[in-house]
Amino acid sequence: MTDRADTQALLRLVTWMSPAFPVGAFSYSGGLEQAVHDGLVTDAPGLARWLQVLVEHGSSWNDAVLLAESYRACGEPLRLAEVRQLAEALAGSRERHMETMLQGEAFLTAAAHWPHPGLETLTGAVAYPVAVGAVAGSHRTGLEPALAAYLHSTVSNLVSVAIRCGVMGQTNGVGVLAELEPIIAGTAVRACASTLDDLGSAAITADISALRHETLHSRLFRS
Incomplete structure (x- = not known):
């Protein structure tokens, strides 16, 4: 891509992944609220470890593999339909299914402002x-x-x-993001070379927390 095209692509990604993009991500915790309630995540270092496992070995890794396959399949309707079905089947709980499906639908609705013929189906x-x-x-x-x-x-x-659950303040939250920057970058590189054979989660505690959240008696988040 030219420099101008690179900048346009960057701006689109920044917009699509912005907290302001209307997918309702702020409503979901993916089981983190339950983990905080159970005392599994109590401070910034604990949160950083939790998130690192998710990104490298848990649900976020699976998401990265599915995203990569969908990216490559964007011009192949049958291939894209297969990964679409697989992604829904991989949702490990009722709330995680709700989270990923509703956000996906909302994302497509908002992304319609950038129309493309290949997305019509x-x-x-x-x-x-x-x-x-x-x-x-x-x-x-x-x-x-x-x-x-x-x-x-x-x-x-x-x-x-985590900030809204009282685990830490914003300053420590930014510190967690800084600490995880190389983890995110490395996982993005690894996911680029992934195939669907690389799907798999070893974040068992996080998966259990997502399941247990369904019966949490008082909560801020939908998952």
């Missing part, structure tokens, strides 16, 4: 990483930047969740 409920990957692929943003932006957005949202 991608309507309705679509898992969030599939929606982002397909849109980014259609607009040729570059796969690695799209992955980095998606993972950074996910981590940033969870840092915000």
Whole structure:
């Protein structure tokens, strides 16, 4: 891409992954609220470790693999339909299913301001990483930047969740983002070379927290 095209792609990714983009990400914690309630995450270092596991070995890694496959499949409707079905099937709990499907649908609705013929068949409920990957692929943003932006957005949202749950203040939250920067960058590079065979999660405690959140008696977040 030319410098101008690079800048345009960057601006689109910044916009799509912005907290202001209307996907409702602020409403979801992916089980982090339960982890805070259970005393599993109590401070900034603990949050950094939790997020690192998610990005390298947990649900965020799976999202990165699905995004990469969707990016590559954006011009192949049948291939994209297959990854779309797989992504929905991989949701590990009722709330995680709600989280990824509603955010994906909302993302596609908002991204319609950047129309592309290849996205006409991608309507309705679509898992969030599939929606982002397909849109980014259609607009040729570059796969690695799209992955980095998606993972950074996910981590940033969870840092915000932790702040609202009283785990730490904003200054320490920014510190967590700085600490995780090389983790996000490295995972984006690794996901670029991934295939669907690389799907898999070893973040068992996080998965259990997402399940247990469904019965949390008083909560701020929908997942």
